[in-house]
Amino acid sequence: MxxxxxxxxxxxxxxxxxxxxxxxxxxxxxxxxxxxxxxxxxDLDDIVRKHLNWLQQLPRVKPFYAVKCNDDSAILETLALLGTGFDCASKGEIGKILSLGVNQQRIIYAHPIKSKESLGYAKNKGITTMTFDNELELVKIAEFYPESNLVLRIRHDSDKALVPLGKKFGCDARLEGPQLLDKAKKLNLTVVGISFHVGCGSLDADSFYNAIRAAKVLFQYASSIGYSFSLLDIGGGFPGDAEKPIDEFAKAINRALDEFFPNLADIKVIAEPGRYYVGxxxxxxxxxxxxxxxxxxxxxxxxxxxxxxxxxxxxxxxxxxxxxxxxxxxxxxxxxxxxxxxxxxxxxxxxxxxxxxxxxxxxxxxxxxxxxxxxxxxxxxxxxxxxxxxxxxxxxxxxxxxxxxRQDTWKALAALKDVNWQDKTIHLLQQCL
Ligand SMILES: Cc1ncc(COP(=O)(O)O)c(C=O)c1O
Missing domain, CATH: 2.40.37.10 (Lyase, Ornithine Decarboxylase; Chain A, domain 1)
Structure with a gap:
């Protein structure tokens, strides 16, 4: 940069x-x-400060920025340099992120319903990880992209979400989750983990704790039928206004991860924050x-x-x-x-x-x-x-x-090009902010 x-x-x-x-x-x-x-x-400095805050508060959760929230090129370039991943919901968003030179492994195709053509596009572009929440989607995936790594999206709306998403997406974790995993197994598909989204503008940190607990139950079920899950995706829904910190959310998430996923070395935890990064x-x-x-x-x-x-x-x-x-x-x-x-x-x-x-x-x-x-x-x-x-x-x-x-931030961003994310990033950003 x-x-x-x-x-x-x-x-x-x-x-x-x-x-x-x-x-x-x-x-x-x-x-x-x-x-x-x-x-x-x-104000790009604000985004850099948010990222530093994320790294400090949620060190075990890698953010995959939800591109739908604001796809301005300066924002995407900044986040690409900061080392975030990207949650893309369409061919257009995937194309935009790939055009920045971001590696496919830093993209999750996080739309549970994908057209046949979009599946072909994802396959062609090497986007390996994608979400699903129903049986017919599995059948479609089995036909058009059977090699993909699938993430089962469960429904876990916060009661206090301003825009709940569960009416449209996510399966019932208890009633439908095991059946869908069985179906995926029958179709010879690879399921690698669980995702959820507690709803946009969630006001309730405990919803993350409860959703992570629900995900853990499905991790156990998956292992009982021969899957070895490696991914937990805790979605978006974090506040993003200047005066709304994420501290309580981070505490609830960290507590849940400590309790339900103590061996994090085997499991990658990601999130899909949109509003948090750019609000x-x-x-x-x-x-x-x-x-x-x-x-x-x-x-x-x-x-x-x-x-x-x-x-x-x-x-x-x-x-x-x-x-x-x-x-x-x-x-x-x-x-x-x-x-x-x-x-x-x-x-x-x-x-x-x-x-x-x-x-x-x-x-x-x-x-x-x-x-x-x-x-x-x-x-x-x-x-x-x-x-x-x-x-x-x-x-x-x-x-x-x-x-x-700010000029100092700009220089730090340029220097980030060659470092691995996390520790060095924190150090560099602390120096410039
Ligand atoms: C699948 C998915 N992930 C992430 C987000 C981003 O949510 P937020 O901006 O509330 O963090 C959304 C928003 O609709 C979404 O549908």
Whole structure:
């Protein structure tokens, strides 16, 4: 990584010198003239800090970053240099990761349902490890990629997951798990381990403990029918906002691994974190393009409600931000307010996205200080499922991306090219951060 990633349209790459920080960058932008289109400020240092934190808190769990969460090339290149693996869900994602020169062994094809053509593609590209959760998938795999190493995905949703996935994927560990392993054995397929995903935005660390315990039961069953499992994949679901640490999750996982998988030398443990790695790395800067004042019907001089129209919304990069916070915590459903407005009187306000659709609503009836057309509105923690969900609905462009990284971090990343991950990585990153 000796030079900045290739320039893309609407994309800037900046090396931050000395002590300059991302906070100073944001401050400067907020004082600059408004821009027509929204943009993301991507802070690569944040991703590097997250990785260091992962290595320190979960030393036995190798992260395979979930590409679906944010497939920005600077993020993928950074993670490739940091030595993570990658969870890919499609041919497109696999192709993207391979094009970075990442070895196939660092990829898990973690989609339990794969088209016949995708199986052929995976085989052709040498992607050996993939998940499944049902019998017909096994039959398909037996026909199109019988040499693959399979990972049985079990269902183990956290009761407190903001987006549970178990309704769509994963088998019942107790009722279906043993049957599926029997079926795989009959088809002469190689099953190497168990995976699960406790649900996105999980709020409950114990769900990992319980899921690892459920996986252990299937490890034992597998061994009773002649399989020798070597892989435990604990999925994603970790928080990624700046103010949400993973400490409790790490404690629960480490406790479960100590208890149920004490001989870790024989078993590789991986995870598929998406949100954790990138959530806090991106800030979105939008500009107020329009404003409507609704007066009090009894006194037209009084402002009853203000409506703002921003240049990004739920059909752009705010869908996940809005939906997760709507389920989670309505109080927090307010974008950041620019510094100068913090102490000002607040009015009931509704903030809309730019499209003609009335569901393009960012927050409704929230207390917000009065803003003017042309002012910036800042959203934090926008790195997960923002850009990958965005559309061009109504012809509005997706936000541009400005990538920032400190010079020292950049140098450390370049130096990582030649080291094995873990101990040396920790040492190098500690020096630069
Ligand atoms: C199979 C799989 N792995 C990993 C992830 C990433 O989850 P998260 O971003 O919550 O860590 C997802 C998200 O949908 C997923 O479906």
């Amino acid at each position: 000796s030079e900045a990633p290739a320039e893309q349209t609407d994309r800037n790459f900046t090396l931050l010198e000395g002590n300059s920080s991302i906070a100073a960058v944001i401050d400067k932008i907020l004082r600059s003239p408004p821009r027509e289109n929204p943009f993301h400020v991507l 806090s790395a991106v800030r979105l800067l939008t500009v107020i393009q329009g404003k409507k004042i609704i007066s009090d019907p009894n006194d037209s001089s009084k402002m009853r409600h203000v409506m703002y129209y921003l240049n990004d919304g739920v059909f752009g990069t705010l869908f996940d931000w809005v939906s997760l916070r709507a389920i989670n915590d309505l109080e927090r459903l307010v974008p950041m307010i620019i510094h100068s407005k913090r102490d000002e009187i607040r009015f009931k306000s509704t903030i809309w996205g730019p499209t003609c659709d009335a569901t393009d609503i960012i927050c409704e009836n929230v207390d917000f200080p009065e803003h003017q057309i042309g002012e910036y509105v800042l959203f934090e923690n926008l790195g997960a499922y923002g850009m990958t969900f965005a559309t061009n609905f109504n012809g509005f462009p997706k936000p541009g991306i400005e990538v920032y990284v």
